[in-house]
Amino acid sequence: MADAVWIQERITRTRETIVSIENAVTALVSGAQSYTLDTGQTRQTVTKANLAELKNSLSYYEGRLRELEAELGVLTNGTASLYVTPGF
Numbered sequence: 001m002a003d004a005v006w007i008q009e010r011i012t013r014t015r016e017t018i019v020s021i022e023n024a025v026t027a028l029v030s031g032a033q034s035y036t037l038d039t040g041q042t043r044q045t046v047t048k049a050n051l052a053e054l055k056n057s058l059s060y061y062e063g064r065l066r067e068l069e070a071e072l073g074v075l076t077n078g079t080a081s082l083y084v085t086p087g088f
Contacts, residue, residue: 014065020039023035025055033047
């Protein structure tokens with residue numbers, strides 16, 4: 001199991017990535033023709049054609065954030081909430 005500091009760093013980066021993706025989606029649905037998505041690790045220009053991919057990425061990172069927060073909760077106080085998404 002990773003240590004709490006490492007997990008907190010991952011949580012911070014994951015949150016930053018979520019904000020970047022949300023900004024891109026908002027810009028594109030608000031009428032922008034393209035948007036430069038900068039996650040801090042990569043830069044990529046996206047268009048409305050990328051909306052489905054962006055929404056999938058957003059779902060992935062939100063799930064990852066919940067996993068990391070749960071793991072951090074276990075490390076810091078011995079309990080954590082578990083979020084379950086049905087597969088149907």
